[in-house]
Amino acid sequence: MRITLNNRTEELEGTALTVSGLLEAKKYTFKMLIIKVNGKFIPKPDYNSAVITEGDDVQVLHLISGG
């Protein structure tokens, strides 16, 4: 399937993936993240249930210190 990840087109295996699955597939190991799917905020407890499918817009924010 094809999704948009952080404003870039991304080709992924299969037709659906949970948020956890996407993080695994992309080898994202950061702990502090904010994830939005099609503009909707996905809380951490929902990472295993929220599903990403063809055409979805996924924004991943990796939080780092400084300010």
Next chain:
Amino acid sequence: MTFDQIKKRLSTTTVGIAGCGGLGSNCAVALARVGIGKLIIVDFDRVTVSNLNRQYFFLDQVGQTKTIALKENIRRIDPTIAVEALEVKLTPETIPTIFAFCDIVVEAFDLADQKEMLIETILTHFPEKPLVVGLGMAGWGKSDLIHLRKSDNLYICGDEVSEISEELPPLAPRVGMVANMQANVVLEILLGSEIAK
């Protein structure tokens, strides 16, 4: 739009600033200079000498609470700006009350876990409220890496990669760039993107 028209438009708006360090103090001053009606500034910390390499405070303010010192600095620039200075620690419990009536919230924390907590809380309680985050501004140079990323009402300012460390401290120029970029995004949300016309 003339500056008088801009000031008139901004005079009825309220912006919440979460944290009064490098991002928050500089962003608040920029917004005060252009005539934001009201600023709600929140921080629990005091000014230290090590803050002066980037934060909008002065040597004779070391030891003062940051909210009181910042309110005084804004008063010296423009006494007509309403400033609500809150010396509290922002938590998932206090954030929804403190920022309920703000048109926009500016995330200006230092630590990653605090940034995460604030963003999660705002996105959960106020998904429609514009939130302007500062992310990645340590070190110097690499001005071209600093960018704006937008996802609906969430705006990310910074390079998203430069994390502070012993070898990569936060310094006035780059922190100021991101803080002023946050203020610039606030104006764009409140006034529309006139410059693009």
